[in-house]
Amino acid sequence: MDEPVTQAEQVEVVELDGDRLSRAELRLIVERKAACVISEEAWIRVHESRRRIEEQVAAGKIIYGVNTGFGKLSDVSIDAEDVGLLQLNLLRADAVGVGEPLPASVVRAMLVLRANALAKGYSGIRAETLQLLVDCLNRGIHPIVPSKGSLGASGDLAPLAHMALILVGEGYAEYEGERLPGKVALERAGLAAVKLGAKEGLALINGTQCMTGVGAIAITEAEHLGLAADMAACLTMEALRGIIDAFSPELLATRPHKELELVAGRIRTWLDGSRRITQQGELRVQDAYSIRCIPQVHGASWQAWGYAEDKILTEMNATTDNPIVLEDGRVLSGGQFHGQPIALAMDLLKIAAAEWANISERRIERLVNPQLSGLSPFLAPNPGLECGLMVAQYAAAALVSENKVLAHPASVDSIPSSANQEDHVSMGTIAARQSREIIANAARVIAIEMICASQAIYLQQAEDDLAPRTRQHLEWVREIIPPLTTDTAISEQIEILAQALLAEAIV
Template sequence: MVSLNGSALTLEDVAQVARHGGEVELDPHAVKRMKAAREVIDRLAAGEAPVYAVNTGVGLLADTRVAPEELEQLQRNVVRSHACGVGEPLPEDVVRAIMLIRANVLAKGISGIRPVVARRICGLLNKGVTPLVPSRGSVGASGDLAPLAHIALVLIGEGEAVYQGQRMSGGAALSAALIEPLRLHSKEGISLVNGTQAMLALGTLALLDSEDLAEAADVACALSLDALRGTPKAFDPRIHEVRPHPGQLASAKLLRRLLEGSEIRASHQACRRVQDAYSLRCAPQVHGAVRDTLTETRRVFGIELNSATDNPLVFGEETLSGGNFHGQHLAFAMDFMAIALTALAGISERRIDRLVNPALNEGLPPFLAHHPGLESGYMMLQVTAAALVAECRVLATPASPGSITTSGNKEDFVSMGMTSALKLRQVVELTRQVLAIELMTATQALECLRPLKTSPLLEEIRTAFVAVCPPRKDDQPFSAGIAAAADWLKRWRAVRPTAVAEIDAQ
């Protein structure tokens, strides 16, 4: 059970609820804060002074006063009018993450909504009702208005949702789950649609996946280096201690430990090669830079998970209107992540080429084929990896500098953070597929060096991997194997040896 109080939600909590069915509840102290702020909003709504989104219109219509008897209709209208998303629906885990983070933000107790609103979001999560949320339509300022509005629609018994695997109307889903539709009071509609939760949900899940990929990339590199009979001397701690970037130190340490005790390494100690190519020798510097980018992103996301991002906010007896819904922090972080992951995919593709290219893989069969010429072996895997990296490079073009004025020039500089988030999600998947291909080529190359074995730890990883994606003895279609390898990487935390996690945690 994840208890929401507006200040303690973690990325791991998000994964637990979004992907593993974890349940949620409101912290009792959060409920008290929410009630106190709601009393303020009720007084303001009944007063004569105009208060943005409480008794006025929104956006460019902020100066238009709304009569007291029309305040509930105003909130319904805000939700309905903002539900204008298009495109394929966001995945279920992303929508669940959005709802969780939104409920946590409301639990801070400064949005001015009733506790029942946040409780009802928790009810959707706990009962497994997932609103259908189109993926496109947010510019990432004034928050993710369209995606959040599609969730709010279901809360009031409208829109569409998925329940027990069936797509149905929002009202039917609530009825089937025995959840009563909400009647929105003043300010509650705007509080439900105003915030950064859609881009943050996408970014959070992408970050967790990327952290796994960064660790798996070190493993893939170690397998490739040993298969190419490279040297681990470049991972000597003395080298990295004089340039002590944390990610570089961590990557070098893991690579060093992964390669300890390799029979392959022992077999060529006397070879004349002094230095390996950059894709091997500089892996700690490149992989480490990726790790440090992810660390900074984790810091940014950790703050945002527990930040109030709607507008206006309630402080004591006063409401203040500001711009915490602007997604620039997230947009920058996610654009940088996409760039970093593209580098991770790019250096992996260079190692794949070295493994299969007969001009570079001295001592290994051309393209790792058993019968070169008669068979193409793993030749086309490098071509696929090159195509994936090329696509990553296009997707790594930042969205965050690309503001387009919206809302009658009231919202004249926006973050485009949702675009950054959607691109990032694609880059994560493409990078995973490139690393899957590297694992396939590296384990095939190791098979060509039998009876020599790599290190005990890498042998343990190799054995687990080839159980789902075995080496090839002749030419066969590769697509299913790539998919199996990528799926194995999706489960990285479950399939990696405990020793890898322990080394990386030190």
């Protein structure tokens, strides 16, 4: 689990106003434990939103989830003296998540995204409740949130309920490396639980912050994966003496998808100065599709990534509550909590990441198959006595096969809930979790390609002929896994390399 951060280490501060949170700022909070504050303008909106709710309650108006039951029970009126208990009961009843806990990074993302959504001033939350949410984030109190159990509408009820229970001194949290009851965690951090008022439980859990938090992390990991895939392709082209003509800007301009040229331009830049790369007709007329079509296949995945990133950025700064307290005083019920925009985006990201791995595995086969590469079988120094990287290709094939199962769109499924009142749901949280699984698998495949390309370059003693940029990356790969001089177990190195590829962007 993440190590707690001291106040002295929190040198960076991110201001939340509900409208301008960026991926870079989210990473600062999630990874570097930057502190959060709510902007002054946001506090004004929060106070006004709360005032409107209290006025409506005092006037005896019927408002869903404020003085009525939830879901199919929305036609049950709640007495004024019980509106606080109604909100507490909501958290307790909805905390039904199961499975392994979400990692602390995802929980931190959930906390900041929920705080940012509440800062928009449409949810009717009290200032003290929102401040406690921010305090938990800043002091490293990470609620224990089971990973499974959300339908993705009405938002991420179960995960967010587990998150919110900490604020009332219930549930469990990780604090300073210990798993503690919520009340104990708050006390050790010098904080006190709140007693919920009208609508506050609903304001805390009716939203898409679990799927969006997972999705935001997945977007960054997928960005790093795509850059790694482009670099792996460069190493393979160096190893197999690929033809550069297929990456010509004049050629690609005849099919003007900008992502195709972005990939091709990156590869041309990274391969600049190589004495290994060939021209059309020099050694062969055409390369196989897995090399010749890199701009088209990688570029299409980048297109899908761009769509998914846009939807995540929008959702990071959106109100996903119900009902919503409008500035004109109306409190309207709608479907802003429905996760379909994120569900579709995450399903598309799953396919994009799976395709980076699919084409990479085909390049791996070209590297290890002597009939395709002209190199030593399976890149073994002593083939026959040694198997070389034969079974590394098996592992890559298994990973891409698993990804094909995971890539089935979660968003095409819907199971009605709440006695058919909530009769269409998104399954967006499932899609988001699966996207990270696929991305992790794809990173392992890309790592295997880099290892195979490195070995092929080693066997040809071609290091001095590489482009400066690919040679630099090759040296980094070899710090993790040196060239194989005999059969060696490399599973640990594959995993280390894959995690390193996801952690930072190749530039």
